[in-house]
Amino acid sequence: MSTIATLDLTPRPGAAPLHRMVLAQAGAEIRAVLRNGEQLLLTMIIPVLLLVGFSAAPLVDIGGGPRVDFVAPGILALAVMSTAFTGQAIATGFERRYGVLKRLGATPLSRAGLLLAKTVAVVAVEALQVVVIVAVALALGWSPHGSPLWALPLLLLGTAAFSGLGLLMAGTLRAEATLAGANLVYLVLLGLGGVLFPLDKFPAGVQHVLGLLPISALTSGLRTVLGDGGGFPGGALLVLLCWTLAALALAARTFRWE
């Protein structure tokens, strides 16, 4: 403990460039996800198990064609929801509880910078998920028929919508309530959003309502562009855009940092 003389404590304040702050924080968030067992279960293991299970076994009637062609786009949508919504909501809720958000507010990293870092981290984790899920799906015999380029805006807008919903939850509820709520929403949307169970099995009136859920829009959009060779997924993008705008506007108004 005698190195005090070697430290130059003379004031020399200054903020690092924004990109350095954002990358440092995003790196910390990515490490946190990859080291957290529950998060990995949610973002990697469950989607891959569902992909393998539902592709291999005739658990649902998808009405012809290889099952993996139906399941893979749904699992990609699930991956986006698990990271952008469930994982991010729970992590942010506990960061708020532990005073982490407040503590970061006392550093040069601005709130906008923090949100940018969270977005970078979410997109990076999603990229990993997509690589793993696509590799497993291809190994299971998936043959996409469409243009993967159209999948990109769907994935990005889906990420934005689910991030907005996740932050809305994390910024208003207690951390424990967010933990329970985010998992519950994940399960409900997994069941009702056309991820594994086709929406056309539901009664007609219910179908229309369920079709407006963000997960349904993402799933059906991805199925159109990756399975049916469809073009511009306008309807799905419009639904996701509405969810994004509504969720982010509400989150911005209600988010409590501590």
Place this chain on the structure above:
Amino acid sequence: MPGVDSTSESARAGAAGGVPAVEIDGLVKRYGSTTAVDGLTLSCARGAVTAILGPNGAGKTSTIEICEGFRRPDGGTVRVLGLDPADPALRPRLGIMPQTGGVPPAARAGEWLRVVSRFYAHPLDPDALLTLLGLDGHKRTPYRRLSGGQQQRLSLAAAVIGRPELVFLDEPTAGLDPQARHACWELITALRAAGVAVVLTTHQMDEAEKLSDHVAVIDHGRVVAEGTPESLTGAERQLRFRARPGLNLEELLAALPPGSAAKESPAGHYIIEGQVGPQLLATVTAWCATEGVTTEDLRIERRTLEDVFLELTGRELR
């Protein structure tokens, strides 16, 4: 005590840029019907250590969190380095150590400090700082597995890593063992020597007495006394002894030189103030002998900051 006070005045006048590090005027903060801070006025000099001393619930943390920009005042003005505490331009210039938490429980100590250091343009070397604070063996330990004292030290490290002009430390040594406390004191002393202004809250009188240039005692949301530790404790000495309760102090005072004062507080503990010297000592012991009173623990000493503190804020627990 004008001679002692001038040191703190010159420290204030020597402030770089002329603006005090912190200037609080008539600060008010309410939570519902509770008034936590009630017209508090305080100035903290640059390059000096200011200790805010007060019992639990006196308004210390509210005051410091308003200075840090975490809370908004309900009345009065606060300027930090001449700026509004909410001004984002202050963030790189301030170092902040909250009372608890602020670190993700799963984050590893070394990694987390390195991330925080990346937010600043000219940070200190995280490893050197961890070594200095005795945490070099815990770089890979997750925050939640650190002891309370280690967590405190990591938090202190994060407060100074960005080479700030001003640091706010909310109870920096609470829960530390003596070695760790000493390491923190050493760092705070070095910060002061390097020209950093330090504002800390504490319950610990010895900490305030040893470290600070300026002490503000606050109670019920107001400053009840302030000055250098010496000016607060006073130059006079006291004679203290223990004896059976209920001695007739009127009689004792009659035997003492004019201007002396005597009191019993608490029962059986006596304090004599005045021209404390051999003469007074002899008079007191002689009086006790004629009264058949046995004295114990008889000693001459200066008032401590703790005496001042208890006198000002009362002895009842809260």
